[in-house]
Amino acid sequence: MVTRSGTAGMKAKKKKRQDDFQKVKLKVGKTKPKANNATNTNFRTKGIHLSEQLRRDTSGPTTHRQLGINDLLSQLHHYNANVKQSALLGLKELLSLNPSLVEQHLSRLLSEVAALFTDKDGNVRMAASRLLRFIAQCVPAERVAPFFPLLSAHLSCAMTHIEPGIQEDAMKILDVLLDHYPALLAARPAILLTNFLELISHRRTSGGAKKPQETKGRSWALSVNPTRAVTSQQWRLTVLLRLGRFLQAVVEERPEEEGDMSVSSDGVFGSSGEGRITPLDLNWEELSYSKTGVKVYEHSGAKPTPHSTYRLRPEVDSGAGVGEGLSSAEAVQSFAATLVPLLLEMWVEASANDCPWNSGEGAHLLTPDAMSVMFQVLTILQLLRKLAPQKEDQDALDAWFRNEYLGDFKQHFMKNFPYGTRDTPKHKKKLDLKRSKQTAAVPGQTVEPLALNITLCQVMVFLSQRQGLGRDNDADWLIPLRSFVRDTLANEVKLSYKHLHMLLGTVWRMVLTQRSKTVTEDLLAAVYVYYQQRNLTLQTRSLLLSFYSKLYLQEQGHTHIARSKMLCRWLAALPVQLAQLGHRNPALSARLILSIQAAASRGNKDLLNGLQTHACRLYDPQEGVVVLLPAESQQRLVQLLYFLPKMSQALLANLSRCCTAGRISAGLAASLIRIVHLRSSLSGWSVGSQEAALQDVDYISFLFSSLTGFSADELATLQEAGDDSVLAPSPLSPLSLYPTPLEQFTHHWDVVEEVCHCLETLGSQSQCFDILQNGICKYLTRLGVVPDSMAAGLLRAVARLLDLSILPIDPVLRFLSQCCLSLLALLITLQQEAPSDTNHKREAIWGACVSALSTIPRLLRMVLQSLRVGDLCEEELPQLGQILSMLLQHTPLRNHLMANAALLQHIIQDLTRYSRGETREQWLTDLLYCYSVTVAHGSTTHRGNMGLRDMY
């Protein structure tokens, strides 16, 4: 072929020039010659797939089957159930690997998944609900909120579907939504409630012949669907469970309308009863340094606050029916009117199913299934009651329930009242197993008879009305309830927290509505038996405590509560319990103290007696609770002191030790002293007829021992202590000082300031000082070892209390002068050590010495007289010099020093004589300079001070 074309090529080239425009001859029967530019098509191609690369940069991550989110979502519309199911599984996989996709495609995801709630295939629905659960786990409620109408529409669709399977699966979807978005569901309850009703019943057609006993509300009847996989009883149970949870969500979403009022009537004593506004808690110190700003008035108080309890007259009601949800009392009532007959029917059916041989004695024994249906019925009744939007509506609703259904409830619920489980015979076990397998999907299968009974109590007890309204016929059904409650509590049955809470709520309601003394005593005694058990958990214990204390706070207007012996016994036992509890459980102690405080402030005699007898133990400085508990409880305990009718000497001694021992803060010690002051007859603040709790003598001795800060025993041991702990006496420091630790010193100093303030305000200062100096003379002058804090405190007190008209007696003066001199010597040594942390101590000591010296001129003279330079050893001379120059430099003392000029001159002469150093030392130079300045100053003002001498 190549050769032929080669030979032809030459010819063709030649021809080409003229052949260009030659006509091609086409003839019939001959094949058409190929054109020169014809494409040779006899090759084959092969594709190269780089799918991963391509996908990655176009449409995001994929599953292991390389399907992106768009593919998966579009597959959800596929006609084949398997494809849909695998797409759902794929979506779940994809989303769990890439959580960010959920955010991006939330709207499409939800709408597509929701559309599958009503899919015909069970597996698809199952997968859809799983995917929904997964999405719900990672998307918060506020982001789902815009799509929620869609979701709930599909949910309603599924719930009302004709196919039983879809209805059943709708329950699972509802579970998911209840778990994650209860608030959103509860926001629009109207349609869902109707759906619930339709799940278990059907609307009566109005055309049918009505039986005469059927009243107006009963247009619904329980339905039975034989095609279901489960028995109708179990089906109803599943529906009821969801309905219960749904109503619970609605109740929880209700904004709290009435804070405290509903607490008191509901008996929710577990709650703390705090207000709705969080108050601003400030402290004066922070405030005065402007660390915190106060902004109390929003919009400058021009408008009433939203919390105001004054209400304008409500606007005209928009005609709200069931369709408008549960926002009005009428709506709740009409919903209840539809639901309650159904519930009753279910109850009857459950109890009848259960006992085919129903013949008296076994009637109260139930199978677990029946039990759980009944339990759910009761739970929903309870929730219905709580649905009332406002407190006053609730009362109305209770009354309505009573009017409508009391007879029915009595007949059905109370007939076999304390219910129990029936022991299933052995041979039935196999069957049971099968059944339990079958119904494993239904949670909450096992309901204890106790829970059932307690719930029944609670439902029934709210139907009881206040005695004295003319109807006393409640007794017949209240008595079994009461005896059940009493027996349960008194027999020390193990109760869970929730059950106990419900039981106490029942007791609360009975006590408040029955208003009878015997009932109250009876029930409270049972609670008390329970309370006295040893091994209760903290939560239970505090629940019981708050039950009692709330009950006690209710006593106003309820004489049967106020006079209850059990309550009194409980109150009287509180202080003992507090003392016994010690520091083991501060939280419980705090609760106890709160209860005690409430009763004490009301002046409850029993409690105060108890408190009085155990006061010494509570306020023991070593192991009393007042030093063991945390600061807040300490403060409350200190405040309790105010209410003590009498303070014994022993108690005061304890208190004074508490103040000085440093185990309570200085501020608290100060407020303790102030409270004792207020309760003495000397405080001057007395409104009304309150007797002083303590005698003046005791009060003053309390102040004196707080002032000294050390007990007699401690001082005695100090006297005998070795030299290692105290500073040895020397001619310069005639007393041997015991250096108290810095912390104790400051604490003691604060206490001293407070005691001084109390002493100052007692009245006559001269008498007060007399007492003080007698005390010093009697107890302290013989001491050889004195703690420095005590010495400084005494000087401070003397200086504050004394005015010029009083002359202290000699032994006291001598003791004080010794204190003063020793302190000054200590000050010098402290200055040499000069750690800056003793600054406060140094200032305090110096201040005390100087103020004492300047208020009592004779003290100064005595100090100067006791300075015998000849007795000092050499290294003490500079110390003395420093003391003197410090005194000389202090201007307020200058005049007094000049009055003792001769004495001073003598000392200085001695000093110069005895310091035999060749070179004049610095301290001496300083001293002489100070002295000369003082003398020079003194001579100019001498005339003015002539009168000063007369004082000596």
Add this chain to the structure above:
Amino acid sequence: MAAPMEVIVSSDSGSQLWNCAVSELHSGSSLLSYRGGNTACRGLALLGSDYILGAQLGKNFINVWELQRKDQLQQKIVCPGVVTCLTAAPNGLYLAAGIAEAVYLWEVSSGNLLAVLSRHYQDLTCLRFTDDSSHFVSGGKDNLALVWSLASVVQLDLNHTPEPRHVLSRHSLPITDLHCGLMGPQARVATASLDQTVKLWELSSGELLLSVLFDVGIMSVTLDPCEYFLFCGGSDGNIFQVSLCSQSLSRDKAFQSDNDGNQVFKGHRNLVTCLSVSMDGTLLLSGSHDETVRLWDVQSKQSIRCISHKGAVTNAVITPAPANMFLPDSRPAAALPRFSRHLHTSEGEGGESGGVCVRPGLFTQDEDETHLQKAERLYSLMNAVTDKAVFGDGENTKVRVAELEEEVQTLKKINKDLYDFSSQLLTKPT
């Protein structure tokens, strides 16, 4: 018209010469003093502009003076027990006293004891009305302050025991003083207590707004009229000022080298038992157990004046001077009736009709018809007129019209006379 004059009314526990003294606010000159006995703490009350009342210290009666007759006791109201606190409604219609643990509420016009409220468990310490007299607050030694609505307390149904509107129960020691702000039911209430706190509450909701903890027990509290500042008198003699709307916290901080102490009024040496702020909020009055009353300038926190007393100061108030105080010839608009000691029962007052007999000025009216009866009479009269007008003949109507016109003329004349007479009375200088 000139600004109303403000006066200081103060009393103490020890003075022999007089019970309570009135002096001018700005000059300090002593104006009046009322004699007889001594007044207990928080036991002084001005009743309208006619009377001044003081609860006798340690005794079970209340002294009453007419404002213009300073020397003579008008009467003594004998009470069932020692009066611990006393207050009068600002509109002068009600009087409330704390006796032991009960609040006694009297109607001033009739002297009836309207209610005895024993909700407190211990002695009362203070009582205050709101400025519109619609509510009152009581504080006691049981740590509670109770807010009462006057309307719910004053009711005829005796079987129904009145309940307080709110129970303010966050204090842990006895309440020593309380102050009601302005704005009626929207007011704020400040309570002081021995537990070293001052708390500010909202009256309308009973919620706690603010709690300030001090180093000492607080014996007295007041707010200035704008409620910018809270003044708290401590048991150590200091008066603390808390600013309630601190705005420019950081701006002026640099200039104040010593922030501490510039919010404290220092001067008293003992419990500060009473505080009061002048109408313009610039002056603060304080009375203390150190037997002095001090007047402070709020802005600079200096003591302007110190008035010594003979005993612990029990009351010190700045109040606008009532007109009658300085007119010796004036007489009270209404005489004070006898105050009854026992609860007024409706049987006593011929209970034929369930209606209330409202008589604001007892002595200006003498007929005993109730409003219902009057209304009935008026109604029958009107009916009679219309009956006649509609069904009567023409001539009769003319006569009737003439009669009525004549009556209108006479009425107009009477009215004019009245007007002339009163304008003459008013314009004539006294």
